[in-house]
Amino acid sequence: MAEVRLVDIEKKYGNFLAVPQQSLTIEDGEFLVLLGPSGCGKTTTMRMIAGLEDITAGDIMIKGERVNDKPPKDRDIAMVFQNYGLYPHMTVRQNIEYPLKLRGVAKADRRKRAEETAAKVELDALLERRPSELSGGQRQRVALARAIVRTPSIFLMDEPLSNLDAKLRVTMRAELKHLHHELGVTTVYVTHDQMEAMTLANRVAVMREGRIVQLDTPKKIYAEPADLFVAGFIGSPSMNLIDGTVSGGVFRAEGVDVPIDMPDREGVVLGIRPEELEIAPGGAAFTGKLYALELTGDSTLVTLRAGKTSVCARGHADFEADINTDCHLAPKDGARFHLFDRASGERLI
């Protein structure tokens, strides 16, 4: 088990600043997810922890020890790669045994531990196969087995589920969650999928342009996004973000009139989550024409439009109405409005 501290780390490629100076502490046994869109620096940050990328400035501390100059093999970490990183010429058994072999574990012990680990991820029947003879999910489990076979201090996972189909992704997500609960190893997980982040993490670090813009529990990030970027990134469907002005204690936009307790201000963005809105009979806060109905199974996504304003609500699965007819949406009891500054993206309330 280990605490990981990134102290004022920075990464430059020539003149390009990939990760600007910042610090981050990952607690012992924590499952921390680095979340952000492609190219936001999350994988680079993870590779710096792994020792696969040199850092330009700052320090990386693992278990209180500075590891900047230590090669990956001496950092007591295990990593699961997006493309699995399996050894194509070795069988599943050899793949799982390899980290133990490198650490001089006796053959009999190696064999036993590989079999135990394979059983844990339900690979015991496939031990003599090569990676090319396995499905994506099976390959993923080999990569996992190889990572957990020697119980490292830290797990690093770089978008490990992104190559799997949607169904398998959900299954593997549960397996990962269970595995972390069982082993309690400090885990850093990189993904661009906010659903993975929300379901797996103890804490999520949302990244943008190399910088961590919010670091908090999934619940807090969902309930109180730090800025416009996080508000739009977290949640599915994403938060309704409506451009407008505040005057006389009311937020106004085309088809929108929401009472807001703040002084008059222009260039603001109102945010409300679709699941906090409900269909109302009339005279509600959001009024417009019904633009689209999307049945998702357990609910129906109702989108209304008024001029440039578009608002989405999650309604009952059996809700039906004609497109282009009048539609009214109202906030549910206890619904929370968010207000952001349009120019800076900063949270106002």
Add this chain to the structure above:
Amino acid sequence: MRKTLSYLGERALLVLVSVIVLFPIVWMFLTAFKQSRDAYSVSLNFKPTLQNFVTVFSDPWNLGSMVLNSVIVATVTVAIAVPCATLAAYSFSRFRVKARKFLFFLILSTQFIPAVVIVLPFFLMFRQLDMLDTRLALIIVNLAIVTPFVIWMIKGFIDAIPTDSEEAAMIDGASRLRVIKDIVLPVAAPGIMTSSIFCFILTWNEFLFALILSRRDAVTLPVGLVSFRTEQGDLWELMSAAGVMITVPIFIMALFIQKHFTRGMTAGAVK
């Protein structure tokens, strides 16, 4: 109808090309087993003999020492060039050093120089070093010729290997050299094998440098062939027997490693 005609035309062309390519080889093999009086005859009706092979191995031709020279020069060249080239190719493929592209171009550019231009400097250098007519001199020259080519070839194969497996091995506990030994070499083996064959063939067939730098002790098979052009005329049956001696090892090698050869040539396409 049009399809059939096109098919027939295609086949006819293939047969024609095959005949043009194979005719000299077949002719050489047949002549190797002919008596001197039948050497110029195109008839297949002759009495085969192994006498030519006995003759080329006895005085004054002594092909045995040339076979030995060729085997030693080609084997040692491959044994040195391939490991060195593999490490160099790995470095060019994986390390982001300054002027990497320029260095790689520099290495490749050695291949642009016609051999005949540098044969004289080599001759003078080895004469100065008292190394003329030695196998070592031929090995050094062949290394200079084939190593850049092999670096270029192997780099292509290493480039095709995803780096994920190497990084995984480094995290699993392997040093860089261990990664090369355990991951890169086994995965790139078909490509390295292919490059080794090319390297061996290039060295085995090398003629110009061997002709200029050897006289008696270090003469290789291709140079030995010239000695069959005598004052009595060209001894085709002996030259053919020696030709068979040169080509058969390459044929056998190609047969044995054909599988690797094909895998190596297509390695980049397989992920």
